[in-house]
Every structure is written in structure tokens, then in C-alpha cells.
Amino acid sequence: MKAFQIQAPGVSQVIDVVEPKAAAGEALLRVKMVGLCGTDLNTFRGRNVMAGLPRIPGHEVAAEIISGGGALADGTLVTVLPYTSCGLCASCRRDRPNACQHNQTMGVQRDGAMVEYISVPVEKLYPARLSLQELVLVEPLTVGFHAASRGRVTANDIAAVFGCGGVGLGAITACASRGAETIAIDMDDAKLAIAAHAGAKHLINTAREDLHQRLVEITDGHGPDVIIEAIGLPQTFRAAVEEVAFTGRVVYIGYAKEPVAYETRLFVQKELDILGSRNAQPEDFREVIAYLERGTFPVKDAVSAVEPVEEAGSMLAKWSDAPAMFTKIIIEM
Numbered sequence: 001m002k003a004f005q006i007q008a009p010g011v012s013q014v015i016d017v018v019e020p021k022a023a024a025g026e027a028l029l030r031v032k033m034v035g036l037c038g039t040d041l042n043t044f045r046g047r048n049v050m051a052g053l054p055r056i057p058g059h060e061v062a063a064e065i066i067s068g069g070g071a072l073a074d075g076t077l078v079t080v081l082p083y084t085s086c087g088l089c090a091s092c093r094r095d096r097p098n099a100c101q102h103n104q105t106m107g108v109q110r111d112g113a114m115v116e117y118i119s120v121p122v123e124k125l126y127p128a129r130l131s132l133q134e135l136v137l138v139e140p141l142t143v144g145f146h147a148a149s150r151g152r153v154t155a156n157d158i159a160a161v162f163g164c165g166g167v168g169l170g171a172i173t174a175c176a177s178r179g180a181e182t183i184a185i186d187m188d189d190a191k192l193a194i195a196a197h198a199g200a201k202h203l204i205n206t207a208r209e210d211l212h213q214r215l216v217e218i219t220d221g222h223g224p225d226v227i228i229e230a231i232g233l234p235q236t237f238r239a240a241v242e243e244v245a246f247t248g249r250v251v252y253i254g255y256a257k258e259p260v261a262y263e264t265r266l267f268v269q270k271e272l273d274i275l276g277s278r279n280a281q282p283e284d285f286r287e288v289i290a291y292l293e294r295g296t297f298p299v300k301d302a303v304s305a306v307e308p309v310e311e312a313g314s315m316l317a318k319w320s321d322a323p324a325m326f327t328k329i330i331i332e333m
Contacts, residue, residue, distance in 0.1 A: 001116035004312045004331070007054045009046025010320075012313035017056075022119040027068040029078070029125075033306075034114050035060030035136040036316065036329040037166055040107065044316040047257075051108045058112035058331075059105055062135035070122045079135045079289075080113070081124040082106035083279050098146065098279040105279070114309065116333060128289045133299055133306070136330050141288045141297075142280035143253065144170020144230065148178060149284065150277045151226040151251040155179025160215065160224040161200075162240065164191035166328050167253055168230035169302060170288075173198045177291055180226070183218060185211065188324050197298035215243050222246075228277075229253065234260045241266050241274070249273040306330045 003017045022028040040057040042048040051057075059082035065074055072078065084104045085097030092100050106112040128135060144167050153159050159175040160183040161168050168186075175182040176199025184195035187207040196203060204214045215223060223245035229236050232254025240250045241262060250272060267274065291297065304326040307315050312331045319326050 002309065002333075003056050003116070004058075004114040004309050005054050005056050006044050006316075009053075010044065010317070012044065012316065014310060014312075017115060019117050020119040022068045025121055026119045027070070027072070027122050027125060028066040029063035029080075029118050029120055030066050031058075031061060031063045031113050031115060031118060031333045032077075033062040033132045033136050034058040034112075034331050034333060035140060035166075036312070036319070036331060037140055041316060041319055041323075043108070045320055048108070055107065056111040056114050057107040058114035059107040060136050060139045061106075061113045061118075062132040063113070063118070065125070066117070068119075068122070069125065072122075072125060072127055076127050077130070077132070077135060078125045078127050079138045079285075080106070080118075080120050081126065081280075081282065081285060082112070082139065096281070098281050103279070114312065114331065114333065126285050126289060129293055130289070131299070133303055133330060134292050134297075137297070137299065137302065137328070138285060138288050138292065139280070140166040140328070141170035141173060141292075142284040143167045143277075144172070144228075145174040145288050146280040146284045147171050147228050147230070147251045147253050147277040148174035150275045151228060151249045153178050153180050153226050157181070157225040158183065158219050159226040159228065160185060160243070161195075161228045161230060162186075162236045163230035163254070164188070164195045164327075165230065166302075168228075169195060169198055169327070171228045171230055171253070172200050173291070173297065175226070175228070176200065183215070183224060191324075191327060194298060194301045194327065197301055211239065212243060219245070223248065225249070226251065232256050234258060238262060241270075241272065244270070244272065246270045247272070249275065251275045251277050253277050303328050303330055306332060308332050
């Protein structure tokens with residue numbers, strides 16, 4: 001069967017691999033579409049320290065059950081929870097397997113879904129009354145929904161999100177769907193426009209607007225109650241702590257690629273809750289599916305391109321050269 005493989009930084013190819021055989025408790029799936037995310041882009045660039053090369057990427061999945069789905073009939077369309085958990089580490093014992101110390105995400109620590117067929121444990125399958133493109137969007141949206149959950153976002157909050165890429169868009173959607181007055185922050189007007197369609201009430205383009213002054217205006221000088229950082233830059237890591245309200249919550253999704261120097265006085269003086277957010281939980285998948293089934297998410301705006309697997313390498317190269325041009329690239333298998 002065909003598979004797309006990143007072989008070395010900037011080098012990829014469609015190759016032939018052996019078809020999988022489903023073990024007991026697993027379903028055999030025919031992969032229909034796979035989304036590319038920033039993690040895959042960093043793997044392609046050779047900057048993902050968690051992904052060894054060569055690697056078959058892909059963890060944002062829309063697939064069809066071929067056999068072994070248990071209570072799910074053959075032909076059912078599903079998406080997949082792409083993480084593993086050991087059941088023994090501190091995170092798993094606290095019922096937080098999304099942060100398992102030994103997690104192996106499809107397409108990152110192990111080969112992923114950019115193949116014709118995969119075998120997956122039945123308990124990791126999520127059926128939904130969604131289109132294939134919507135199914136692909138479930139996993140990236142869950143990451144943002146989980147961050148909103150970590151930040152305890154409610155309708156009483158003003159919540160700001162740094163970054164309107166795929167994950168940031170999920171956080172914006174989650175905050176807005178919880179009733180929070182939501183602020184989207186980016187340097188790209190096109191992405192900010194999508195954020196508005198996803199529920200952001202206020203848009204801040206930091207390429208031409210003063211971030212602090214705009215947040216002061218929107219929040220009557222208090223700062224946002226919650227700030228979610230979904231970019232991964234030292235300056236936005238710092239800005240989240242500087243701009244959040246006293247006794248506010250800061251949630252980090254992105255990784256800064258270098259050490260970040262903080263004014264730690266603010267941690268104590270503001271008595272902040274500073275939280276990390278990793279992957280997603282099963283309840284996040286169920287929440288996102290229910291949200292998407294309502295049909296209000298701007299799918300057409302959020303998907304930048306849909307291309308066949310033969311074009312996956314060239315799309316990654318284009319994305320690498322011009323990151324701002326793309327929000328979500330979907331590959332048809």
C-alpha cells in the first residue's frame with residue numbers, strides 16, 4: 001500500500017509499505033483524509049526533537065471502518081484519538097493520560113496515518129455525523145478545547161488567544177462556545193477574519209496595533225482573565241504573563257524553541273495560575289464532535305488546501321517557505 005514518508009529534513013516521498021493486520025481489539029481502517037499540522041511541518045523541517053526520521057506523519061484522521069469495529073458497523077466514518085498511554089505513570093494514575101510520560105503520538109514518536117490502511121484500538125475510534133473534512137478537524141480543535149478546559153474558561157471571563165493557526169483557532173472556538181468574551185491576537189488579517197467567524201468578538205493585529213493598549217481598552221484596564229498562548233515564541237510567552245489580569249490564568253500550548261526569561265515578580269504579585277496544556281482527553285473529542293455537528297464552525301474558511309497524497313511533499317515545502325499562507329492543509333489518501 002502507499003504511504004507518505006518524511007525521509008530527511010526537506011526530503012519526502014510516497015513509498016510502498018506492508019498492509020497492517022488488525023490485532024485483537026483493533027479495527028482495520030481505510031484512511032480517507034489526513035490533516036497536516038505544525039508538528040508535521042517541524043518534522044519536515046528537521047526541527048521536531050520528538051520525531052525521528054524517517055517518519056510517516058499524520059495524526060489528524062478521517063477514516064472508514066473496514067472490519068473489527070465491534071459495535072461500530074463496517075463503513076462507519078470515524079476519527080481517531082492518536083495518543084498512547086502507559087497506565088502506570090503519574091499522569092495516567094491521575095486520570096490524565098493525555099500527558100502520559102511515555103505517550104507516543106501517531107506521526108510523531110511512531111509512524112502515523114498517512115497510509116492507505118491503519119489498525120487502531122477500537123476504544124480510540126470516534127464516530128460522528130460529519131463530513132470528511134470536519135472529521136480531520138476534530139483532533140486539532142480538541143487541543144484548543146483542552147486548553148480552554150485547563151484554563152477553566154467560563155461565560156464570566158474575557159479570554160485572549162495568541163495565535164490563529166489551527167490550534168489557536170480551536171482555543172478561540174472553545175472560549176467563545178463557553179460564552180467567554182474572546183479576543184483573537186495575530187499578525188495576519190486573513191487568519192483574524194477566520195477567528196471572527198469562529199466566535200472572536202475582538203481582533204488585534206499586533207503588526208499595526210499596540211497589544212497592551214488594545215487589551216487595556218477591551219478589559220477596562222484589568223487585562224484578560226485567561227490568556228492562551230498557541231504560538232510558541234519567547235515574546236508571546238512573556239506577554240501572556242505581562243498582560244493577564246491579577247489572579248488570572250495563563251495556559252501554554254505552544255513550545256518556545258529557546259529559553260524564556262521572565263519577570264518572575266509577576267507570578268507572585270499577580271498570584272497567577274500558569275498551566276501547560278498537552279494533547280486532549282476523550283471528553284474533549286466528544287465536546288468537539290458535538291460542537292461540529294451543530295454546523296456553525298467555518299470549515300471552508302479554516303481549510304486552506306485539499307491535495308492528493310502525491311502533492312503532500314510539495315505542500316509541506318510551500319508551507320515551510322510561507323507559513324502565514326496556510327491555516328490547515330488536508331491530504332487525500
